[in-house]
Amino acid sequence: MSSVIEVFGLTKSFKRSIALNNISFSVEKGSITGFIGPNGSGKTTTIKILSGLLKANKGKVAVLGMNPWDNPKIRERISIVFDKLYFPQLNTVEDFLYDIASLYQRVDPEEIMNEFNLERFRKRKLAELSAGYKQKVQLASALLNDPELIIADEPTANLDPTARNEFNSIITNLNKKKGITFFISSHILSELERVITHVVMIDRGRIVASSSVNAFLGEEKEDKLVILVDKPQEALRALSNYEARISGAYIEVKGDIKSIVNAIDEAKVKIIMIRRSSLDDAFLERTGRNFQDNLQ
Numbered sequence: 001m002s003s004v005i006e007v008f009g010l011t012k013s014f015k016r017s018i019a020l021n022n023i024s025f026s027v028e029k030g031s032i033t034g035f036i037g038p039n040g041s042g043k044t045t046t047i048k049i050l051s052g053l054l055k056a057n058k059g060k061v062a063v064l065g066m067n068p069w070d071n072p073k074i075r076e077r078i079s080i081v082f083d084k085l086y087f088p089q090l091n092t093v094e095d096f097l098y099d100i101a102s103l104y105q106r107v108d109p110e111e112i113m114n115e116f117n118l119e120r121f122r123k124r125k126l127a128e129l130s131a132g133y134k135q136k137v138q139l140a141s142a143l144l145n146d147p148e149l150i151i152a153d154e155p156t157a158n159l160d161p162t163a164r165n166e167f168n169s170i171i172t173n174l175n176k177k178k179g180i181t182f183f184i185s186s187h188i189l190s191e192l193e194r195v196i197t198h199v200v201m202i203d204r205g206r207i208v209a210s211s212s213v214n215a216f217l218g219e220e221k222e223d224k225l226v227i228l229v230d231k232p233q234e235a236l237r238a239l240s241n242y243e244a245r246i247s248g249a250y251i252e253v254k255g256d257i258k259s260i261v262n263a264i265d266e267a268k269v270k271i272i273m274i275r276r277s278s279l280d281d282a283f284l285e286r287t288g289r290n291f292q293d294n295l296q
């Protein structure tokens, strides 16, 4: 498989600190790669360099085979999604999408509004939308240049669990249907668990792991999951075929994540949070530190 992002020996220091210390990794074409690390580990700095907004001190970076610092044209083939929608808040959804579409003249904004169920919001001002809808509009706008790659910096950081789930399923669909590669950063492991095919893990400016999720977890068939739901007893009933038990506010269960999620969904129980403990364990193994302890 070919790579859409290649980073080799990248170093970036600021006056007082080294944000990235000789990092190397690649992102496979067609993957959804999670870029995961605690606060301050260097995710935003890396993404700024990949987007051509910041220059590295040392190392090589290729995005779709080009150095982002020298090639503003890359921006015609990729899109960047941030944690918030930073565009003129007084614009309506429709004007905003039409303005961006006119820059590229590739994709019909009507088609995108239809695909994202945004028609009934078309006359609303961006400022009037919920955080979830703002992110939906931002993701919709990111498709108007028909990108091969979308780089997203903590795109769901300001969303509630429902909006987060919706955002993540849109990403999965775009990846499957349009073959768009995603490189998504997050400081919350559990957030991307259900979505990513590959993981690049960063800690204190160094890469601690970079591989497919399956390889990362040692091809474990059985996931150890910790799940928070709105109706625990009903969830437990739905999981009667699994080794499941209630532990405090959570349900602990062993098995294949996709089938477990399906069983819970079918029982119409809402998943508020899900964590595959083995990803946390893997972080602990590689850094000697507990991922959850590093969250601010």
Ligand SMILES: Nc1ncnc2c1ncn2[C@@H]1O[C@H](COP(=O)(O)OP(=O)(O)OP(=O)(O)O)[C@@H](O)[C@H]1O
Pocket (backbone or CB within 6 Å): 014, 015, 016, 017, 018, 019, 037, 038, 039, 040, 041, 042, 043, 044, 045, 046, 187
């Ligand atoms: N412009 C800057 N000037 C000085 N130091 C900076 C600058 N930008 C980032 N840093 C430092 O570089 C390190 C990495 O920061 P970065 O924002 O890349 O981390 P992050 O993983 O994105 O964290 P978060 O999840 O909090 O956004 C931190 O120690 C940060 O303080």
